[in-house]
Amino acid sequence: MEQTTIERVDSLPLLIAWMDQMQIAQTIDQHWQPHRGWTGLSYGQLTVLFIAFVLQQREHRLSYFADWLQQHQHVIHATTGWTLGPKEGTDDRLGILLQTLGSNAETLQAFHQQHGQHLVHAYTLPTDVARYDTTSFNVYHAPPEPGQRDHALLRFGFSKDQRPDLLQFKQALGTLDPAGVPLISQTLPGNGGDDPLYVPAWREFVRILGHTNFVFVGDAKAACLRTRATIAHGAGRYLFPLPMTGEVPTLLRQWVPRPPTAIRPLHLPTSVDDPTLREAGKGFSTWRHMQTTVEDGTVVTWRERWLVTYSPQQAQQQQERLHTRLARATAALQKLRPKAGERAAAVLERADAILAQHRVEGLIQVTVQETAITQRRSGKRGRPAADTVVVIK
CATH class of the missing domain: 1.10.287 (Helix Hairpins)
Structure with a gap:
């Protein structure tokens, strides 16, 4: 008697097709070769299926992957032509795969470069604006063993969630505007600062895109003077909000009441769906001559354009x-x-x-007054007599 099995298709063929167009499996197999005892799916093929599992199931636990493969083996074979072995998705194999992919930083960087270049050329992506940002994630894990601490990603560090008692790791992402296509993804130790990451990220974008003619966008942590000088020295462009430190508050107090250049209206960019020109605020720009010493000791001098803007909504x-x-x-x-x-x-x-x-220093004036109170005490119980000695405190 023939037995009928039912498998849910869902978004699995679509996910696999998209990753096939992105050439994820082919690129991985070019950079990582399995050892002799590895049989079945290649590193790239197994990676594609694991990514599909994570995206479809919103689940990253390795032990659930084998059952998921068993439940979708016919859909996977019909979509890819791959034959799945009985132990294809065990957590041991996934552990070996993930450890291999993350063990060599140089190989991983070469993979990111080749994969990013393929995405840019295959989809004709605009390369005018690139963004880079980092965030940290807390985890409930035991601290690493003493011999593993130098190489561990989970570290104690400054916690934006006010949980310094938890281990954390840092995740960095570099994308292309306006679609937000990720080209750089980095998992970093949780005890490091963000300042040293922006120059290597900019150089990575240059290698992937093949030119420096793009605007590198970051947050205030990217506005370190040496970072800006290094990018300017490399013929790059950047857009960073300056932190309210150093000479910035003094310059704003001078410029805002008496702008050095004419104030102009600021408008939001239009789109095909909304061609209406909408005013977002006003502002002015001025040029400043900057000079500092970069990492290799070179003294860099460049002109920097400062934008001072006002947004009514933000105000x-x-x-x-x-x-x-x-x-x-x-x-x-x-x-x-x-x-x-x-x-x-x-x-x-x-x-x-x-x-x-509450960050209101200087806005509320507090005055505390001491009032002296004089008390007459006789030092004995009851009403004092006329000749009783009185002590004044």
Whole structure:
């Protein structure tokens, strides 16, 4: 009697087809060759199926992969022509695969370059704007063994989630605008800073794209003077928001009341779906001559264009947040009571801590006064007699 089995197709053929167009399996197999005892699917083929499993099931646990393969073996064979062995997706094989792909940084970098170049040429992607950003992820893992700490990705570091007690790793992503196509993906130790990452990322973009004629966009952590100088020295372009440190606050206090150039309106870019020109704010630009020493000791001098912009929407949001902080700080100050025997300086110190907590220093003035209270005591019980000695405290 013939037995009928039913397999869910879902998005599996589509995912595999897209990865086939991206040549993921072919590129991986060019850079990583399995050892002699490896049989069945190649590293590239197994990687494609594991990526499809993660995307379709939203699941990354290795032990679930083998059952998923068994449940979709006919769909996979019909889509790819690959024959799946009985132990094709065991967690041991996946562990070997993942360890191999992540063990050699130079090979991984070469893979990213070739894969990124293929995406740019295959899909004729625009290469005018490239973005790079990092974030950290906390994990509930045991600390690495002493002999593994020098090479471990999970480290203790500054936690943006206010959980310094948890291990974390850092993930970096470099994409192309406007589609957000990822070209650079890096998993980094969680105890490092972001500043040293931007110059290598820019150089990686240059190798992938084959030119420096693109705008490299990053956050304020990318605006380190040496980073900007290195990119300018390499004939690159960048767009970074400057942090409110150093000479920046002083320059803004000079420029904003008396702009050095004419103020111009700023408009949002139009699109085919929305061709209406919408004003987003106003601003002005000015040029500054910059000079610093880069990593190899070269003194770099270049002209830098500074953009000073004003957004009514952002200003309104900042005002609302400021009023909220002022209200919360005022409420906390009104609840402040002196402790027994506490002097005015100690109370004022606690009040200053409240102002710092709500970031309203200099916006609320706190005054603490000490009032001396004089008490007459006889030192004995009952009403004092006329000749009783009175002690004044």
